[in-house]
Amino acid sequence: MPSGLNTATALIKVSSGSLTDVSDSNFRILGTPGSLSATAGPCAGSLNFSWPSVTNATHYALLKLDPATGLWDTLNANISGTTYAATGLPVNSSLWFTLVAKNNATKAISDRALAINRTTSGTGSTPLANISGPASVCGNQTTTYSVASMAGISTYTWSVPAGATILSGQGSTTISVNFTPSSTSGSVTVFGTASGCQTSTSSLTVTVGNNVAAPVSGGDQTSCTSTSSALTATATVPTGFTVVWYNAASGGTVISNPVLNAPGTVTYYAASRSSNGACESQARTPVTLTLNTTTPAMVTASGPVTFCAGGSVTLTANAGSAYLWTNGATTQSITVNASGSYYVTVTQPNGCSSTSSPMAVQVNPLPVASISASGATTICQGETITLTASTGDTYLWSTGATTQSITVTQGGSYSVTVNQATGCSNTSTPVVVQVEAIPLAEITANGATAFCEGGKVTLTASPGNTYRWSTGETSQAISVDRTGAYSVTVTSAAGCSKTSNPVSVNVSPIPTVALVAEQNTSLLPGERTTLKASANGTGTFTWLKNGTIVANATANTLPVSIDELGEYSVKFTSQESCSATSNKIAIQAAASNDLFLYPNPNKGQFQIRYYSEPGIVSSTAVLIYDSKGARVASANYTVKVAYDRLKVDMRNEGSGIYYVVLQQENGKKLASGRVVVL
Structure with missing residues (x-):
């Protein structure tokens, strides 16, 4: 049969190429049961079977394999439902079972379902479930008792205490029982039977009497408006009774809804009443409800709640009797210096507590300042x-x-x-x-910094801690004898240093100078000689006569006459101010016995010169005679040099030729000569 189709009857069409043929009669077709299951029944040798329904099936046949013949025996050939309780099976036996679906109208029968194997129990009957119903009743009360149905059980047999009557339900799982004032306490029992087997008996002890127990209080309730909008009184009563609430311990009126939904206190009283209303407990159980007003908890801050590390803020809760902060503090106020979410639970004197909304405190760290x-x-x-x-x-x-x-x-x-x-x-x-401070870096010289070879100068640095000269020397003062630029770095004790301006030292070479006489060095009156100096380089000449500077003599030559006899030298000073003194040349008088008269001729004034030993002072007389031999003049002279000048004035004598005689003090004639006076 094609998948997904279910039908009780169908025609068969056969095709071969272009030829087809349809069956003359309908085939009876029915789906095979999908599965078969079985569980132990209530009695020994019993099984409870179940299976899924098959489409278009009206009945089912349950089969058991006969191990002796290998044939399937029918346990029940016409089961209308999908369950079946089989009893009277061999106990403690392993048996095989299968199932076929049937349609009694079309006579269609399915294939057998997949067979299952089960082993029957031999341990006896299975107990029923516990009985449900009130365990305490009062006289003149009708109530029901029931037990859960068990598969395979067809009849349930009940019994009740003496004086009680089963009004209905005997044989079923539920009975209605009437207890009269004469009923006694006892047990309600039930057992099940099926095909000759009986279950064990289930029993419930029932107390019968008019002394009904008061309800058990569900407890006094105290709450707060923050947690409860309303309180409801509760109490527990015996089975078969209901709670009836009153507004008084006795008498009073019945309260249908024992609630408290506004702040305050109220007491309700609970009584146990039978379900038929026939009996009620004499005592009433009080239940007190108290609903206290809850004051909302609030937190106020003494200042900003965002601040910097090192600061703080005081958080204060509203008034109450007890406090519990998130940090564990129990005071009304806390001082906070750390970030966090802070809230407080405030408990009021009435016991109600409320938790505030959290207050976020942000403590920003201080920046690192270094x-x-x-x-x-x-x-x-x-x-x-x-x-x-x-x-x-x-x-x-x-x-x-x-x-x-x-x-x-x-x-x-x-x-x-x-x-x-x-x-x-x-x-x-x-x-x-x-x-x-930068040290002073100056150089002082103890003399001129430009000098001649052979000289030196001491350069001294300004005070400091250490010194380093451009020469590499490390003393405060150095002695310099060479040309160069000298500087010094002065370092203080703190390590500060400064380099001085350079000091230039100029060392000039000593010049050379030589002196020669171009003519004779021995002179007669009227004669001259020239001294000539030769030097290397450019400079100035200073002439010395007998060690004394000759005034106005700066040329490299010096004319010397008989009147300038002496020892001559010349000092040459270069442009660098270096000087050298030449060799010495002595210019002296040439010895002669002649008498020198000049000018000759003259106009009455002339000079007489005669050689005298140098260094000898003598007295000399001059005698003058005219051409006739008459002495016309005479004079005495002190002679101090070799050719000392003896001045004669004859302007009063007239012109002519005169004869001059020079004699010593002792009258000895030294020399004579003739002079012409014009």
Whole structure:
């Protein structure tokens, strides 16, 4: 049969190529049962079978395999439902079962279902479930008792205590029982039977009497409006009774809904009443309901709840009798200095408590405020150091600068306040910058710095801690005898140094000078000689006669006459002011016995010169005679030099030829000569 089709009858069509044929009669077709299951029944040798329904099936046949013949025996050939309780099967036996579906109208029969194997029980009957119903009743009360049905059980047999009557339901799972005032306490029992087997008996002890127990209180209730909008009184009564609420311990009126839905206190009273209303407990159970007003908890802050580390805020709860904060504090106020969500549970004197909405406190950390220096914080005058603040959003230095870094040239204590966008700030520990003075770097010379070879000068540096000269020397003073530019670096005790301006030292070579006489060095009156100096380089000449400077004599030559006898030398001074003195040349008088008269002829005034030993002072007489031999004049002279000048004035004597005689003091004639007076 094609998948998905279910039918009780069908025609068969056969095709072969172009030829087809349809059956003359309908075939009876029915689907095979999908499955078969079985569980142990209530009695020994019983099984409860069940299966899914088959489409178009009206009945089912349950079959059991006969192990002796190998044939299937019918247990029930006409089962209208999908369950069947089989009894009287061999106990403790392994049996095979199968099922076929039937349609009694079309006579269609399905194939057998997949066979199953089950083993029957031999342990006896299965007990029924517990009886449901009141265990305590009062006289003149009708109530019901029931038991759960069991598969395979066809009849349920009940019994009740003496004086009680089963009104209906005997043989079924539920009975109605009438208890009269004369009924006694006893048991309600039931057992089931099926095909000759009987279950064990289920029993329920029932107490009969008019002394009905009062309800058991569900407990007094106290609550708060914050947790309950209404309270309802509760109580528990014996089975078969209901709770009846009153507004008084006795008498009063019945309360249909024992609730409290507004702040206050109320007491309700519960009684046990039978379901038929025939009996009710004499005592009533009080249940008190109390609904207290809850005051909402609130938190107020003494100031901003967002602040910087190191600050705090005081959170205060509204008035109450007890407090419990999220941080465990139990005081009305807490001082908070850490971030968090803070709320408080406030308990009022009436026992009601309320928890506030959380208050968020944000404590922003202080920025790190530190200063890093680009180098040592002790610097020398003229140097700089860069101070850099740790990272922030804005900066304020003690100098007033607002950049992250500042360049420092002056000594002092420097600090910075680092600010963040949160408004938090922190001030650094001060950094002390010390500016050391640059030492004076000057050179003083103890003399001229331009001198001649063979001289020297001492150069002294201004005071310091250490010194380094351009020569490599490290003393404060150095002695210099060579040309050069000399400088010194002076370093103070603080390590600051300065280099001086260079001092130029010029050492000039000593010149050479030689002196010669171009003519004789021995002169007679009227004769001259020239002294000539020769020197290397350019310079000036200073002439010396007997060690005394000859005035106005600066040329390299010097004419010398008989009147200028002496020892001559010349000092040559170069352009560098270096000087050298030449060899000495003595110009002296040439010895002669002649008498020298000049000018001759003259106009009455003339001079007489005669050689005298140098260094000898003598007295000499001059006698003058005219051409006739008459002495016309005479005079005495002191002679101090070799050719001393003896001046004669004869302008009163007239012109003519005169005869001049020179004699010593003792009258000895030394020399004579003739002079013409015009």
